[in-house]
Amino acid sequence: MRNQTVLISGASIAGPALAFWLNHYGFEVTVVERAAALRPGGQAIDFKGATHRTVLERMGIWDEIQAHRTGTTDTVFVDENGERVGFMSGDFTGGDVEILRGDLAEIMYKRTLGDCEYVFGDSISALTETTAGVHVEFENGAPRTFDLVFGADGIHSRVRRLTFGPEAEFVKHLGHYYCVAGASPWSAEQTGPRERATAYGFNAPGRLAISGGAKAQQLYMFAAPELSYDRNDVTAQRRLLAQQYAGLGWEVPRMLAEMVDFDDFFLDSVSQVTMREIGYTRGRVALVGDSAYGNTLGGFGTGLAVVGAYVIAGELALAAGDHAAAFARYDEIMRRYAKIAGNANAGKFLAPRTARGIKLRNWFLGSRMFALMSKFGDNAATDIDLRDYPALVEGR
Known part of the structure; x- marks a missing residue:
């Protein structure tokens, strides 16, 4: 029997x-x-938690992630005069181990490059399921047919749109936008340990700006209805951000002036994917990661992605390639586990719309209830019974 061919977007x-x-x-x-x-x-x-670590250890990359981990960053919230008004521990935001998204992507890419085909600078334009598999058309490359297709292409997934329908039916805007600008302070090669750092955050109603100081990576979050803008036009996005923060005090004018020159710039909505009720698979196509169960900055996205990948591949191996049976099991398992991403709203928490809301958030950060919420999140991250799937193919 020939090996099945799969395409991952x-x-x-x-x-x-x-x-x-x-x-x-x-x-x-x-x-x-x-x-x-x-x-x-x-x-x-x-x-965070034993479940995530188990999957990463089975991939053989846990030690490498430890070697590339960032330092822990605490966030001190200040008022317009720079006086401390709240504190959020990096132990809450950083989990058990924290790593730059790009560093993790490179680790995984290098582990697969020798055995998997990577095609950069192209994307799927059409999907048609046939008796022979899934006929795939590309923006640039020649059409090809695959046995299975997987959408791992984020909250704005094209595979999801082509298979299930328009984005508006499955992605809920949560009322905020966020922007990450500038290189992380942990991006440069370091010879010593990555120590604990402090970032400073300033809130105005419906606005948040966080910076670790001059030339440090910046995080912005602002309340807004759904905006119409070109996601490929970074210059226009920079102008949009500057307009949203015009007139704010503290260090915001300095941050905006620096932001113009940063090469690293990413702006997007705070949104939630709502696929749990209908499932994450259809025919020979399946969704994994944020395309299936994304919730922007909700704290569980990366863990869900690696666990979901482990589960769907393992179920396919267990079912000897019977995708219908494997996909049904994947839907069943991940519907339950992915519920942990369904309640978080980072925008509402980090950028409250009123002055009273900001004060309540700052009080909550120092309360016992915040500690209980953190513990609940840690428990939710392990709320799945990982199956021991068949042994790996010999020689792979």
Whole structure:
């Protein structure tokens, strides 16, 4: 019996993680990525609890993640005069281990590059399921047919749109936008340990600006209805951000002036994918990661991506390639586990719309209830019984 061919759309985190497991179970894997190359840097992402660690150890990358981990960053919230009004521990935001998104993507990419085909600078334009598999048309490359197709292409997934329908039906705008600008302070090579750092955040009603100081990575979050803008026009996005923060005090004018020259700039909505009720698979197509169960800055996205990749590949191996049976089990398992991403609203928490809301948030950060919420999040991250899937294909 020939090895099944699979196409994965997206080479950030979920895509290479899925490529790793599918390759090890004997599938012939192709990954297509719209960007011209791996995207370096980016915001820090984290893992927490025994479930995440178990999957990463089974991938053989836990030690490498430890070697590339960022330092812990505490956030001190200040008023317009720079006086402290609240504190959020980096132990809450950073989980058990924190790593830059670009560093993790590179680790996974290198683990799969020798055995998997990567196609950069291209994307899927059409999908048609046939008796022979899934006929795939690309923006640039020649059409090809694959046995299975996986969408690991983020909240704005094209695979989801082509398979399930318009984005508006499955992505809920949560009332805020966020922007990460500038290189992380942990991006440069360091010879010593990455120590604890402090960032400073300033709130105005419906606005948040965080910076670690001059030339440090910046995080913005602002309340707004759904905005119409070109996601490929970074210059226009910079202007939009400057307009949203015009007239604010503290260090915001300095931050905006520096932001103009930063090469690293990413702006997007705070949104939630709502696929749990209908499931994450249809026919020979399945969604993994943020395309299936994303919730922007909700704290569980990366862990869900690597666990979801482990589960769907393992179920395919257990079912000897019977995708219908494997996809049904994947839907069942991940519907339950992905519920942890359904309640968080980072925008509402980090950028409250009123002065009273900001004061309540700052009080909550120092309360016992915040500690209980953190513990609940840690427990939710492990709320899944990982199956021991078949042994890896010999020699892979």
